[in-house]
Amino acid sequence: MIAGVALALLLPLAIKGFFLFQLTLALIYAVAILGLNLLTGFNGQFSLGHSAFYAIGAYTAAILMDQADVAYYWTLPAAGAACFIVGFLFGLPALRLEGLYLALATFALAIATPQLLKSTPLEPWTGGVQGIVILKPEAPLGLPLNSDQWLYYFTMLTAALMYAGAVNLMKSRTGRAIMAIRDNPIAASAMGVNVALYKSLTFGVSALYTGVAGALGALTVQFVAPDSFTFNLAIALFVGLVIGGVGSIPGTLLGGLFILFVPNIAEELSKGLAQAVYGFILIAVIYLMPSGAAGLIRLIVGRTARSRSQPVHFETASRSARLTRETPMSSSTSGDENAK
Amino acid sequence: MPAALLETVGLCAFYGATQVLFGLDLKVGEGGVTTLLGANGAGKTTALRAVSGMVQTTGDIRFCGQSLAGWATEDIVRLGIAHVPQGRGTFVSQTVEENLKIGAMSRRDRAAISSDIERVYGYFPRLKERRKQQAGTLSGGEQQMLALARALMLRPKLMLLDEPSFGLAPLVVRDLFEILRTLNRAENVSMLLVEQNASLALDLADRAYLIETGRLVMTGAAQDLRNDENVRRAYLGY
Amino acid sequence: MDLFLHQALAGLATGSIYACLALAIVMIYAAINHLNFAQGEMAMFSTFIAWQLMQWGAPYLLAFVGAAAFSFVAGIAVERVLFRPIHKAPVLSHIVLFIALFAILNSLAGFIWDYNVKSFPTPFGSRSLFGNGLVSSHDAGMMGVAFTMLVLLYVFFRHTRIGLAMRAAAANPESARLAGVRVGRMISLGWGMAAAIGAVAGIMIAPVVFLDPNMMTSILVYGFAGAVVGGLTSPGGAVFGGLAVGIIENLAGTYIPYVGRELRLTIALFIIVAVLTAKPSGLFGRAIVTRV
Structure with missing residues (x-):
């Protein structure tokens, strides 16, 4: 853990500009995926439209900097707040939508977003098809860092706060209520949990996370345009969620790295093949490791522990069994067995 | 025995x-x-x-x-082997006659199926009166009759x-x-x-x-x- | 008034395509209780197959039939290979597979046929019918093909043995099995037919929106809007809903400044959210009952 943090902190001194830029982006995607995971993994609601919240966050930041000269660090809370409100409001009707129908509504949202951003009424702010170019933030207090390095640290700091927030939220009373709704909404409401309110709130918080990521993304790329936020982005976030493991907070980091680097590798093989690679990997995940990478890691750790000592094995195994059961996807394993 | x-x-x-x-x-x-x-x-x-x-x-x-x-x-x-399940399992949005036809789905002898439908109506005259009605609109007793009738269509x-x-x-x-x-x-x-x-x-x-x-x-x-x-x-x- | 009528008629033409897609969506929903998010990409891929056949010199009709037949077989294959093994898995696993299918087909089409926009022929010509360019002979032909197909499907479901078996399998799989209906085959057949209907829709709309891997994405959203308006459990409702969405879209484009022309997808989104929120079973659908 400490070694990991040290490595992450010292990395910018060792690696070059573009790779550092990519790492920053991977971390930003991880935060966006974390937002999606709060919704799907912990509250059991599905969204195929988180690219829309990422877009709202990015545009909020870009417009504030472009039109009102707001300092870059103030754009993050603004983007978060904007997305929280939009997410909460979208979550209100969504309350009545069971899993599949919510997926449908968010699917339509993701596909409608680029068209909305290009539209004439919004053009004075969004710049239409052209988008908005913004300036890269400089390191403050005369720190001896170039702007790539500073952005990396800035993103890291923000991400750390967001992850800490997510972990604490899920450990709190509110978090238990959120998860109770995922596991059994009727029982949760019988226990006095206000299901409607918590579902909307979770949608809002989820949008907030993805929106802040969008704002960070705008700062890093220095540019926003409608076609950066198509359904492909929604697919990417969804893939990151599934790869990292639905319901796993550390898994989102893996998901972020995955959706940044795997398409690049695939694109090198052939142009346009990235999406197909996503597709095949998704199928493999469903059939081979329904709890995602986090589940795979748990499995490996469990095995190693087993071979070392018996008592540990028992403890680890039962714990991982419980965790697997907690992820909503795990019962697909039994579906597999039935098929055989 | x-x-x-x-x-x-x-x-x-x-x-x-x-x-x-x-x-x-x-x-x-x-x-x-x-x-x-x-x-x-x-x-x-x-x-x-x-x-x-x-x-x-x-x-x-x-x-x-x-x-x-x-x-x-x-x-x-x-x-x-015709199984008439508890709770009847009729096809509620299909008509009475369609339910009977579904019961004969495993058979291909068209003429015999039509005559079987008439034969089954002989046991359950009420069903004949309601042949064009959606099964879901039947009373509980009629639905039970329909379930039996459908099973009979299997011979x-x-x-x-x-x-x-x-x-x-x-x-x-x-x-x-x-x-x-x-x-x-x-x-x-x-x-x-x-x-x-x-x-x-x-x-x-x-x-x-x-x-x-x-x-x-x-x-x-x-x-x-x-x-x-x-x-x-x-x-x-x- | 003439403008209104012609715009409504033009809306009806595109609406007939939405109706076909909505019907395909409803058929798969009836078979497996899930929404096929890849329905549009399947239709797009089928359209490329037709285009490829014509590139190889096949006449239009042969390409049309060939693509529909290919789609039928491919639809069955997708069900057997991808979805049957996980039919008991939770919603999320299904969504993941639909998204996977979406991504693979989109990417594969781009890989094989590249992303350049291609024109697609129409057998009906593109003469303007009322002299004002609003309704073309292709629009009329497209409507004709779509309506013929819908009527054939109606006859199939209402008046044939297999059609009845499919309805039984969709309505109550367990009872259908007890009546000797081979439910698994009916589900496969539903997929095959949905894929073939999608192919016809794609081939008909391609001359209007042009052929490229992303041609169906927004059309699918209208298809969903149509299916939702009609109620996801009602094939007739889906057809009505698709037509209604086509007309609403076209009239809004004519009479509401900006919003109508540039925010058509937002209108579809609005329709979807509004109907799902206010009346989730749609205009003609069965109430959706959640099992406790």
Whole structure:
């Protein structure tokens, strides 16, 4: 853990500009995926439209900097707040939508977003098809860092706060209520949990996370345009969620790295093949490791522990069994067995 | 007892990891009626579902001497085993006549199907009056009639009947059992009958089994069970 | 008034395509209780197959039939290979597979046929019918093909044995099995037919929106809107809904400044959310009952 943090902190001194830029982006995607995971993994609601919240966050930041000269660090809370409100409001009707129908509504949202951003009424702010170019933030207090390095640290700091927030939220009373709704909404409401309110709130918080990521993304790329936020982005976030493991907070980091680097590798093989690679990997995940990478890691750790000592094995195994059961996807394993 | 049409040997059934039936040996004679008695949750419905291949089982199920182990429900049905499930399972948004046609889905003899529809209407004139009506609009008794009628469209050798009297008025129940008796006598349809109303069931049946928590506790001719002191007190109520 | 009528008619033409897609969506929903998010990409891929056949010199009709037949077989294959093994898995697993299918087909089409926009022929010509350019002979032909197909499907479901078996399997799989209906085959057949219907829709709309891997994405959203308006459990409702969405879209484009022309997808989104929120069973659908 400490070694990991040290490595992450010292990395910018060792690696070059573009790779550092990519790492920053991977971390930003991880935060966006974390937002999606709060919704799907912990509250059991599905969204195929988180690219829309990422877009709202990015545009909020870009417009504030472009039109009102707001300092870059103030754009993050603004983007978060904007997305929280939009997410909460979208979550209100969504309350009545069971899993599949919510997926449908968010699917339509993701596909409608680029068209909305290009539209004439919004053009004075969004710049239409052209988008908005913004300036890269400089390191403050005369720190001896170039702007790539500073952005990396800035993103890291923000991400750390967001992850800490997510972990604490899920450990709190509110978090238990959120998860109770995922596991059994009727029982949760019988226990006095206000299901409607918590579902909307979770949608809002989820949008907030993805929106802040969008704002960070705008700062890093220095540019926003409608076609950066198509359904492909929604697919990417969804893939990151599934790869990292639905319901796993550390898994989102893996998901972020995955959706940044795997398409690049695939694109090198052939142009346009990235999406197909996503597709095949998704199928493999469903059939081979329904709890995602986090589940795979748990499995490996469990095995190693087993071979070392018996008592540990028992403890680890039962714990991982419980965790697997907690992820909503795990019962697909039994579906597999039935098929055989 | 005549030769066995249906015979189970050491039949066990499972819902996931939970075992529900423990080694049942059941027999339905050719042209006979066998009834399963027992309290709620004893495993009677599961026994029928096991025969139809709708639950996981071990042990053997033989129909006309052929083992059904591992068969799919559709294929078991096509041998001539008509299962009338509890709660009837009619197709509520289809018409009465369409329900009957669905019942004959495994047959291809068009002319015979049409004449069978008329024959079945002969047993259930009420259904003929309502042939164009959606099944969901029928009363409970009519729906039960429809479920039976649909099963007959299969030209079954064996009917698995799960609580046919459930939720019906006494008069309707009496009619229903009269029809079952006629089917058995006149058309030589064998039956495996699960019924809460033990008195009615024992009247119709020639053979009876008493099940408690998935195990057989008593086997014999229907008449013997009827005269048994314990059965009388627990299930017949007099 | 003439403008209104012609715009409504033009809306009806595109609406007939939405109706086809909505019907395909409803058929798969009836078979497996899930929404096929890849329905549009399947249709797009089928359209490319037709285009490829014509590139190889096949006449239009042969390409049309060939693509529909290919789609039928491919639809069955997708069901058997991808979805049957996980039919008991939770919603999320299904969504993941639909998204996977979406991504693979989109990417594969781009890989094989590249992303350049291609024109697609129409057998009906593109003469303007009322002299004002609003309704073309292709629009009329497209409507004709779509309506013919819908009528054939109606006859199939209402008056044939297999059609009845499919309805039974969709309405109550367990009872259908007890009546000897081979439910698994009916589900496969539903997929095959949905894929073939999608192919016809794609081939008909391609001359209007042009052929490229992303041609169906927004059309699918209208298809969904149509299916939702009609109620996801009602094939007739889906057809009505698709037509209604086509007309609404076109009239809004004519009479509402900006919003109508530039925010058509937002209108579809609005329709979807509004209907799902206010009346989730749509205009003609069965109420959706959640099992406890």
